Amino acid sequence: MTPQEQELKLSQNIIDSLCHISERPDGWLPHIVFVEEEGEDGYLCYVRYNLSDYRADGTCTLQASDESIRQTNRNLSEINIDWLVTLWNRYVELSIEQKTWKDHAVEILLQNSNADENSIREFVEEHWQNLLLDNDNIKAFENWQHKDEAGEPCYYAFIWSCHHLDRNISDVQLLEVWRNGPSRSTTDEDDETEYEVERLTLDELAERINDECFNDTEDYVRFIQIID
Incomplete structure (x- = not known):
């Protein structure tokens, strides 16, 4: 894939992971983000907003820092990739601090596999990597499930x-x-x-x-x- 395609894929993977979150940690939102928009002079520039809310379909609410603008029909895909990464990393930090990450991990694997909850919790305790996106952890879980069938690592x-x-x-x-x-x-x-x-x-x-x-x-x- 080209760098642009990889960036789009990473952006979508982050958005998918954000949309999977069912329990948002305290103090996470609103969060500063930047969106590339056309300025008054016709040139593209980065505009600062506060991401105050988003929904499972990826639509979100962006609000100007001075609260003069509040748009409820924006999309997470409009946010600059660096700030999507920052948003995700902040979620990880807070979910670890507030001890909600394990429930999120178990919920994701229950939704994306047919494994029993005991196996899932064993994997989460020993192998789940918080900084990875959900899709990467799901793939790691699939590989872990087949370890006995394939032989010794x-x-x-x-x-x-x-x-x-x-x-x-x-x-x-x-x-x-x-x-x-x-x-x-x-x-x-x-x-x-x-x-x-x-x-x-x-x-x-x-x-x-x-x-x-x-x-x-x-x-x-x-x-x-x-x-x-």
Whole structure:
């Protein structure tokens, strides 16, 4: 996907996660957000609003900081991606502080799987990652469910070029890119090179390093435990 497509996908994933929230923590809304709009001079600019409310379909209420404007027919998709991320991170912080995150996690997995509640609560206690979006946690739960069928988990080294993917890409996203095969850079839209994420056993990585064949100036490496 192009960077623009990835940004749209991330934006929609955040919005989907926000719309799944059934219990909003105290002190979360209203929250400052910025929306790109056309200014009086005809140029695009970022306008500050307070997000005071939103609904399950993604529509929301934006209010000017001086309360001179209050619009109830706006949409979360209009909010700048950086502020959607900020809004989500603030929700995570407050849900942890107010100890509501576990109920949210259990509710999401109950709605998106046929697993029994005991299994879900076991996963939530040991593996749920609050900073991940709901879809990523759902995929992680699906992988965890099949662990017994597939065998014992094993650590692998995943290697990718710094020109291909960001260093801080999540494990879930990195594994998805690896499974999908060669793809273009997500950090440089003008780079037409087809890159690939490699998976090595620990012995294979050690051999490559000992033979001075590991490109430590351009390649990232991460160890992930997965089930074949």
